[in-house]
Amino acid sequence: DAVLGLVCMLLLLVLKLMRDHVPPVHPEMPPGVRLSHGLVWTATTGRNALVVSFAALIAYSFEVTGYQPFILTGQTAEGLPPVRIPPFSVTTANGTVSFTEMVQDMGAGLAVVPLMGLLESIAVAKSFASQGGYRVDSNQELLAIGLTNVLGSLVSSYPVTGSFGRTAVNAQSGVCTPAGGLVTGVLVLLSLDYLTSLFYYIPKSALAAVIIMAVAPLFDTRVFGTLWRVKRLDLLPLCVTFLFCFWEVQYGILAGTLVSVLILLHSVARPKMQVSEGPVLVLQPASGLQFPAVEALREAIITQALEASPPRSAILECSHVCSVDSTVVLGLEELLEDFHRRGVTLALVGLQVPVLRVLLSADLKGLQYFSTLEEAEKSLLQEPGTQPYNVGEDSIPEHKVALLKA
Template identity: 60%
Template sequence: MYSSFFSLPPRFLRMDRPLLGREPSRRCWSYSTLTSWLPILSWLPKYKLRYLQMDLLAGLTVGLTTVPQALAYAEVAGLPVQYGLYSAFMGGFIYTFLGTSKDVTLGPTAIMSLLCFSVVGGQPDRAVLLSLLCGVIQAAMALLRLGFLLDFISYPVIKGFTCAAAVTIGFGQVKNILGIQDVPHQFFLEVYYTFLKIPEARVGDVVLGLLCLALLITLMIMKSRLGSDHGSVYSRFARKLVWAIATMRNALVVVAATLVAYSWDACGHPVFTVTGHTAQGLPPFSPPPTSDTTSNGTVVSFTEIIEDFGGGLAVIPLMGLLESIAIAKAFASQNNYRIDANQELLAIGVTNIMGSFVSAYPVTGSFGRTAVNSQTGVCTPAGGIITSVIVLLSLAFLMPAFYYIPKASLAAVIICAVAPMVDYRVVINMWRIRRLDLLPFLVTLLLSFWEVQYGIIGGVAVSGALLLYTTARPKIKVSDHGVLVMELSSGLSFPAVEHLSHIIHTQALQTCPPRSVVLDCHHVSIIDYTVISELRDLLRQFKLRTVKLIFSGLQPSILKVLLAADLEGFRYTDSLDEALQMESVSLLSD
């Protein structure tokens, strides 16, 4: 039902009736432009009561999932837990107006939390300022239509990063399951000190953490094994009940663990490590601080903060966009509608900008919560408003209760959330299909254990090097038909010039006697000035050796460029057969 609203991008929608006093073409263009910037105008006029029922149900379900996850992801970012909730409500409001996917929910995620920690080191003021700067960069990319830059991050790089992030985040929570303190955050040191401090583990935290993990895994398995919705009324009811409990498993487990911790504390036996005091109430609406003060009173200027952010200021916006747009495209394909990638960039950018005014750190689309949203049957982006209201109610009234949330239960939620991101099957597939793709995957994976942003930059650099190598070394098929026929398999641009020239010289010009060459160019769709210059020199070399270089199968655009270059001795034919015939006639006449 909702998919019909988005079966075409918003810019193709028109008004049913023209506005008075304007020309029809101008009126249609104005309204289509407006709907492209505000997609809500394309679906709100068609909103129905049954959509409201499904949006309420989906929003409530996602809200109960969002609250415990937001608290847990704040721990990953090294921030007080309330910052997770501060980051979880603005996206629902903004995306309702600007988003083009009915399913996507914006908020804190495991990967963005890890990236945020790697850049700001758990400093709340800097995390909020980072959100503003990321939002500005993302919105600027949307306005300049720079979404194509995401195409330069290859799939092996993405999978290498997500696998490393999942391992880093998951192992980083082991210390909370064990209840040990003073463990460094650098991954290799974290591994060492976690094992070193195992004798200091608290029994209460270990038992509670393992129980929470077991319960979450059991509910996940139960949900994955639910059969089709057939059978008697009782079996359908039981199936829906199991699905609802399994979907809200994070909230149920955290609430149950909190009640256990509160009960033990009330009895005078505080055996669990709890979250502790959190700021109560809604965050103030104010611009993020543009300077910082260190513990010794030194003021750090805005410029110095930007320098401290370093490459993270480029990595975090790009990864946020990549994660959200990949999720939006996946669910749009699944549910038969289309999204506008640049509009998605704008929605994420505005969310991060506005979020910084309510003390949020950078957010993006969440795969897990988006899946819950879709499976619950959400009809429009308005479901995000319900989710945001639940987060706001939690901030306003439930913050005192968060004092007793055991850190072990939040750690269990995080571990179960990131575990599916470790996809070992992708390694098997890459080994079977194209082993060279394992190189950027492994570079990204290994460097990400050192510094996350280095992993992404390193993986992109290796992928780019492989791409440039392919461009610089195009496949050239050489065959002998009385004359040498060289078939170019791709475009001909300046990195490939030296390779082509070397092949021609070694196999035609430097042999005894020299041989004529037919260049089969029917695959060539691009050529540049450097190539023209080299071809001019090659034609001169062929003329000196009294042999010929003939071009065949040139596309019209390529032929136009070569004719404009006015190359001396330039010969061409429409097909390879004509070129071979021309050369055979020439040999007979000689």
Template identity: 50%
Template sequence: MSQSLLGRVSAVGWGCCSYSTLKSCLPILSWLPRYKLKWLQMDLLAGLTVGLTAVPQALAYAEVAGLPVQYGLYSAFMGGFIYALLGTSKDVTLGPTAIMSLLCFSVVGGQPHQAVLLSLLCGLIQAIMALLRLGFLLDFISFPVIKGFTCAAAVTISFGQVKNILGLQDIPHDFILEVYYTFYRIPEARIGDVVLGLLCLSLLVMLMLMKKSLGSDDTPYSTSSRFARKLVWTVATMRNALVVVAATLVAFSWNGYGHQVFTITGETSRGLPPFRPPPTTYITDNGTVVSFGEIVEGFGEDLVVIPFMGLLESIAIAKAFASQNDYRIDANQELLAIVSCLRLTSRTAVNSQTGVCTQAGGIVTSVIVLLSLAFLMPAFYYIPKASLAAVVICAVAPMMDYQVVANMWRIRKLDLLPFFVTFLMSFWQVQYGIVGGIAVSGALLLYNTARPQIKVSDHGVLVMELGSGLSFPATEHLSHIMHTQALQASPPRSVILDCHHVSIIDYSVISEIRDLLRQFKLRKVRLYFARLQPSVLKVLLAADLQDLVYTHSVDAALQMESGTSSMTDANFVQSQNGEEMFDAEQKEFSNSADQ
């Protein structure tokens, strides 16, 4: 006995340590052994292109998070290395996103030490979710909630950059106050920042429209036309880097002549920060020591909201590009891959359009970011904040999807309720918008569960067809309809309950059915159950309900009620002896299915 048990344990151990299991945990073992030299050129090109996009965006998103610009680069370089080992999508790139930057600012208020600690805690929560295979929880966040949040985030982020376009300082970060003081202080706007910001915005929009107007690559072109299209595509793809570099040169030139025309980024730290755990305590300006517990308590519900939104954004993007490029991803493996980073749609799109072949493209992007940290930080001193604001606005503008409102109005108007609740509450507090939208979506879901559609038809006897499952919230609704339309009618009427769509039943429903059967018997009418699924029938028989009558079909119940069938007919059975009758009935179900 012990030897047999030892053998099983040994077999399980070898199975867990097998090469196939290792490949599922480390997807790099699947694509690296078959790596081709011709892929290297495409991965290098894609990594370089994405890197030139990632660096200015990382700097800009650090501004959104209220952090020094180097923190944007700190969060952008590690993702490529990790994802190359653990990721299952060749197109996905990792790094800071506008939405996560906004959420980060709403929690830590631009304090770097708290931002680092928040990242660590969110990563730990995501890791636990991945190990426990809790990715299914993301299914409970509905599409209207996601869209409401992203639209509100786009408005909040975009307007938050208007002050940088205008060159205004010390504007409150609360959205309502931000709107008020931005308009109130427009007379204080710096002409240089306004001109440069609007010029950068115009160039970015123009290059973006040029890229969209290129059309499909399938159309045959001459050699010169192909070269021109490729040149336009390259310039338009690297538009963020080109605009920021040009604006930096302009700012550097003016500063060289002693004119402080633009609001610039200022001093930045060079290289990587010291490798050490994030501080778990800090001292406020008045000398008060804030403990780790107080910091975590201050994070509140955001410790749940931020990991969920990061995972949701990431997996949705990965699935979209996997479907577009005809391959599949492992959702649970993706959870592990994104523990320390977050994805960005625009960079992933650039990666895909450049023709990346493997996850090695992310390694090249990460190297570009590291080189920027090592050698370019002094140059970042002269980056005008107006140019970074223009990059952010153009990056988040596509998130304002007005068409989705019209689509929801046309398809199902009720979905607009969680959308607008999320959208409006997000202007108060971003996290409240998400939680409020999820609560409304959950209430609608529970309402549909508690009020399933019941189609009632009159065939001399009432036939009630349940349009969905039957669980405990629906018992009162079902009982009310039974009483009002059958038991309280004059005279009382029999009912055939068509349970074809019912796949699960619980104890609360059983208790209500027992009471209904008693009520029907007292009024000398019958309650029939038709087309029960075997799993539901087994539960009903196990409950040993008195006077339970069930049939294979609605027609069989109608025949019995009309008197053309007897109580011993094979098409229906009255419950008296549970298990034997269930076995016979299950065989009948199987035979019917085979036919």
């Protein structure tokens, strides 16, 4: 099997190099030259089928002699499955399994299998889109996969997703449009009716060689150097995905996605905070504020302002905050109460309209808002800081009042 696989890989490589170096056809070429060019182009384009047929012929020759050294594909079910509504119960020797029991037996697989299939499909599509220079509409891909699986259930189909191996084989064969899927479908239907007996003699090593040679060009070693220079943390999901793919491709994609989500959550939960020491302490979150960041924000403000001796008033510069949720509002309310108990003030500056609308709707006690940092510093340095007040629409700039009322 190893020898046959290596020979098939070598033949595929030679045929691919031949196709890449075949000169283009010119009208002034003699008919014989154009005919030979067409034959070479046909053989090199259909090299996968040619090599598999060659390997099957070798395996059949051994079968005739009574000795079979290769692992073969084996028997394949013949004919097309009937079109029917999928059964919602199964009768076994021990009784009838209802639809509810089937769902319970699947358990978490009901969510995990579709998730892994969708992740793999989108990953395949984006991988080849980056090579081909076109854009992939993820919503369209997911809609197509969903409709395909719904229709496939009428003919007892396996769950349908995108596949790295099959997509790579299509790409290496020169397929450039969705019409390749139609041709493949027609060939599969014809093969199920008339060619299943021939599939018995196809060695698995030949099929493995086709997939390996199709997927090998996708391995871009330059990405390691690029990520090392740009952002080394991105190497972590890359390496996790790569290692888990030796187990199963879908597990690799799922593991890489989980690592990426954890990295994203960490950046959201621990936003960078720029602290400026001056007449008044100014803290500026470098990114948005969502519920995972509440504790980190509270700890940073309390450490810098309230745990100082004596406690200091502080300004929270929110020009980079484009949205907040209810957990952030509750966290700000607790901070305002803590500042009020210590006799100092927490003021907010640079609130965007959506954030300001949420805070005003929450009716936070002691909320102070200023348009500019200079106004906030001037107000905090002049006031005693013991009696916080609520900011109404009269102290909000006119253009923002109009937006709030819109």
